[in-house]
Amino acid sequence: MANNIDKHKLETTSKTQSTLASTVGIKVTRKIKARDNSHQSVWFGLGMMGLIGWSVAIPTLIGASIGLYIDSHYPGERSWTLALLVAGLAIGCFNAWHWVEKEDMAIHDVNQEKNKEDHIDE
Incomplete structure (x- = not known):
């Protein structure tokens, strides 16, 4: 009976440690990516919003x-006036969506290239 309890505690502890290790690994990876993208400052974000x-x-x-x-x-x-205002708004929203999608693709391409370089270095 005591052997089963010890085995259960050991399994629970190893699962907790595994989960903790993966969470820490994800956070470390995120911080490293943020440090690598330090050229994108607050001003970059404000400029993008503008x-x-x-x-x-x-x-x-x-x-x-x-x-x-x-x-x-x-x-x-x-x-x-109302019809063309709505049409202009729709065109503007499409334009903004297109621009954000383009920037998102560029960011993902840079991250994929860095990941490939990291794997080659290892």
């Missing part, structure tokens, strides 16, 4: 401006 904001705002404002021009020169039942 870029994304402008990539949405400019098409929206252009759409609203064209809509205002059409509504003032060719009045009608429908509001071209």
Whole structure:
């Protein structure tokens, strides 16, 4: 009976240590990657947010401006301002999504290249 309890404690302890070791390994890997990407500072993130904001705002404002021009020169039942504002917003959101996707792919490509180099060095 005591032998079974000791065996159970040993299995539980080894599982806990294994889980702890894998968690620590993941955190260390994350910190090393963050240190390697130190060139991407807070300013890089703020610049990216500004870029994304402008990539949405400019098409929206252009759409609203064209809509205002059409509504003032060719009045009608429908509001071209609202329709083109929404169209500009949709184009801007697509543009921002495309830009973020492109940056994400570039980051993953750099990380994959570094991982390949690390495996070659070992």
